[in-house]
Amino acid sequence: MRVTIVENTPSTQHGQVGIALHEAGAAINLIKPRQGDALPLSPDTDALIVFGGEQRADDVAGYPYLDPLADLMRAYGEADKPVLGICLGSQILARAYGATNLHGITTEAGWCEVNPLQAAADDPVMGVTGGPFRIYQMHTDTFTLPEGAVRLASSEVAENQCFRIGRATYGMQFHFEVNQNVARAWNRDFPDVVEGMRPGWLQEIEPEAARWGQQADQTGLALARAWVSLI
Numbered sequence: 001m002r003v004t005i006v007e008n009t010p011s012t013q014h015g016q017v018g019i020a021l022h023e024a025g026a027a028i029n030l031i032k033p034r035q036g037d038a039l040p041l042s043p044d045t046d047a048l049i050v051f052g053g054e055q056r057a058d059d060v061a062g063y064p065y066l067d068p069l070a071d072l073m074r075a076y077g078e079a080d081k082p083v084l085g086i087c088l089g090s091q092i093l094a095r096a097y098g099a100t101n102l103h104g105i106t107t108e109a110g111w112c113e114v115n116p117l118q119a120a121a122d123d124p125v126m127g128v129t130g131g132p133f134r135i136y137q138m139h140t141d142t143f144t145l146p147e148g149a150v151r152l153a154s155s156e157v158a159e160n161q162c163f164r165i166g167r168a169t170y171g172m173q174f175h176f177e178v179n180q181n182v183a184r185a186w187n188r189d190f191p192d193v194v195e196g197m198r199p200g201w202l203q204e205i206e207p208e209a210a211r212w213g214q215q216a217d218q219t220g221l222a223l224a225r226a227w228v229s230l231i
Helices: 015-023 066-078 088-096 180-189 191-197 201-228
Strands: 002-006 027-031 047-050 083-086 108-116 133-139 150-154 162-165 169-172
Touching: 015 201, 047 066, 047 088, 066 083, 066 088, 066 169, 083 088, 088 162, 088 169, 108 201, 133 180, 133 191, 133 201, 180 191, 180 201, 191 201
Parallel strands: 002 027, 002 047, 047 083, 083 169
Antiparallel strands: 108 133, 108 150, 150 162, 162 169
């Protein structure tokens, strides 16, 4: 199993997704386009994962690689190879399929509640949640639902928390890869960004981690394993 991972920040931690890939014995092809790595022109591995970042999904002037990345995500999906877009990755994926990116209207930060919809019950990935769950969030942007996509989960703030296109192309707005260790690392490495989204989070994280962190870690790993099983 060979999986391409695209990182959109200089420092990206794979968290629960990395654990699930390691368990499956996946060989990783890591691409960092912000640091000059070239994207392949067509699918050349068994699956594609695109992680998050602070940039806008449609800021092609500042990040010219975003258009080729959107094209690559769609090419993997049309080749019936599993695709996973997380946070910014989900926003790029939505745009790849004709949706519109919406800026600054859906701030969620910390362990927030996500509600699976009726379509999630029989979904091979979202079905593992079994009902509403708390999971890590850190975003202000969202997107319209792509034509032909199945909406699988929502929240009070963002209607499109998870969608699927075809068999195995998933966009997840929430950071299910973020476990408690990753959340603490974000507070340490990006304090200004975190505080800008949720003032006080640097102090509030520990009591909320005690309340929600363990279950969120379990849910995130279950989701990661379910998606990896599709490869």
